[in-house]
Amino acid sequence: MEIEEKQESNELDYLTLKEIQSQMGLIKKYVSTEERRFLQRVLRKFNANRKKMNRTILFLLTKIYIKPEHALFTQLGIDIGKLLNVSEDEKIQIDKMIQNEIVIQMIKEEKSDTVEQEIYVLLLLLVSLIDFALVQNALLIAQLLYQIVVEQNRRTLDDLAAKVFFYFARVHQLLDKDIEIREKLFSNLRTATIRHDEACQAVLINTLLHNYLRYNLYQQADKLVSKTQFPENSENAQFARYYYYLGRIKAIELDYSESLQYLTQAIRKAPQTGAKGFRLKATKFLCVVQLLMGEIPEKDLFFQKELQHELSPYLEITSASRVGNLSSYLKVIEKYNLIFQNDGTYSLIMRLKHNVIKTGLKKICVSYSRISFADIASKLHLDSENDAEFICAKAIKDGVIDAVIDHENGFLKSNQKINIYTTFIPQKVFDQRIKFCLEIHNNAIKSLQFPDELIRQSEKTTEDQLERAKELAEKANESEEKGFDEGPDEPDHDDI
Amino acid sequence: MDFNELYRLLSSFTNSVENDFPDFQYCNELLTQLKIQLAEQNILFSSKLEKQNIEGLKIARQTLEFAVILSVKMKENKSFERHISQLKPYYYDYENFLEPSELKLKILGIYLLFLLSQNRIAEFHTELELIKIEERKSKFISFPMRLEEFILDGNYFKIREAFSEKPSELFDFFLEELILSLRSQIAECVQVSYPHLKVKDAFEILMLKDKNDLIEIAQQNDWLISEDDTIHFKLENDNENVQIPSDRLIREIITYAKEMERII
Structure with missing residues (x-):
């Protein structure tokens, strides 16, 4: 029985090897033709490959594709077996597989003759090391990769380099060493900008923003955003991240309507499945920002599959502020204090108190034509009548309630409700909605994609057309997940 | 060193x-x-x-x-x-x-x-x-x-x-x-x-001590202090102020027209 299982897993490993072999072929083709779509096809598979990696495959891959005179072995003197922490059992299996015909043939025939191929294999090694929780070892590989990428000046490297930078920053973050690399990231951002290397620019701006926000350096992050221009042709995944960071910055700066816009866009651009950590974080911020604006998030938001459980504290805080009940609001904060602190939403939620009071006051004003300040204070759980009087005065000024104060007799008298349709409010709301629809339409048009003129011409033969169609279908299926399986925010979420 | x-x-x-x-x-x-x-x-x-x-x-x-x-x-x-x-x-x-x-x-x-x-x-x-x-x-x-x-x-x-x-x-x-x-x-x-508000209450509310300060604030904001020591505030009357914000409306409608044209 056991043997059978092993056989099966061996079979799978061979399949994976074969698959990667064909991808390596594509990378080679990309380097010689400089047609980006070949590489993109490979990169789309990156996350799928990552899930299939095990120690055996990685060992064989490095054996096949990394030359023995590579810096990995000569300068760093790394023993792959040790690096991967291979156990005795796995060693036996590896030995067995090396003697297999397919592998022998691959070792003989396959070799990497371009840096791109090497980098791809090393990237797989790097992410797998992170997955195996061998982060210290991953750091070695990350530094090596970083060195290779920085020293080479090849445009064909751009997309791979972006990935390298991402994981380079990621490994440092896992080891809490990310403050040290800021300078490096900046110098690379400068280089990338000069070279119009958009893939790297996008990734580097995002990693820097993430780096800043991890240490609550909102001011610096804000400056970075204002001094850089996010490349327009970036992937959706990068845009989603960028918007998410912008949303967070704006929320702290009390610019809630901007923040809301960015966060909605971030969620819209994020993949609908997978990337749970990212969607979760963005949704949490979205919910709080919406509450701060005095809007109540829709109930669907809290009942999304997968996210439902983690969002429940936010549901409670929403219902507390919807009713305008100060004491239950304070209770929820006390109960989930730690969760909110971990999410980084704590200080935003503390600001909600004001909104809760406002909602409460609004309700009172609707239901009473005149009410004494003592009653208001007791209803809103305020300390004294004087508190209530001032709060009402401010609320009147802010336009929250429509009333007048009678100081001598100590009561609040609400004005007659005017028919809302005699004001401009409906028109304004209507305008908002029209603008929203128009924006969606414009965004949709912007993201339409057309095949290049060149490709269209070369597609005359049916074979090419078939291949192209297949590719498009593949793209449609997988572009969703591309580059997003591991958000930098994922582990934060697991920590809770 | x-x-x-x-x-x-x-x-x-x-x-x-x-x-x-x-x-x-x-x-x-x-x-x-x-x-x-x-x-x-x-x-x-x-x-x-x-x-x-x-x-x-x-x-x-x-x-x-x-x-x-x-x-x-x-x-x-x-x-x-x-x-x-x-x-x-x-x-x-x-x-x-x-x-x-x-x-x-x-x-x-x-x-x-x-x-x-x-x-x-x-x-x-x-x-x-x-x-x-x-x-x-x-x-x-x-x-x-x-x-x-x-x-x-x-x-x-x-x-x-x-x-x-x-x-x-x-x-x-x-x-x-x-x-x-x-x-x-x-x-x-x-x-x-x-x-309206009594002057002595206004002192308390505005955290003031000196009468001259109060008079200054009253002048700045166009408040009337009547003889029985009461401050009268000008209440804005909404109905009179309602004007059609034609400028804004025109701008908005032109934007719609422009966008619609782009779509068609």
């Missing part, structure tokens, strides 16, 4: 600043000397972090801390802000290298109050984010945090109560500034929410 000279200067500087009635000119002279010395030794703005630097960095930090306190005592906004921004790297970027300073929270608290008094609320919040949650419990930090909350709520009554709980004399200067900016905020609130 010889720090003896620096230490001597620093201690006479701190002593003279801490004096109840400091001689400002003398203090400033000492501060300039200190800064020159630090700059010559390449400590003041060094970006390099080395072990032997740490002692120098500590001196630089203390110098700046007292420079901040000096600015508060001299009631100078500009030099206060400048010194704070020079000091911040010592608190945040060198956090792991220097042991925490005793004055850190006090100074940051004053800075937060300063931002409040200037009505720079967005900066107040970005600054607050940098302060750890445990540190926010300190009386120096929680004081401006509570004030901010009261201001947001409009709970001006509580603010007056809170003034008596100020954690240090150094907060005085910016509290005064805060009252000034609050008074105009309160005045705005009062004139829309009260039809």
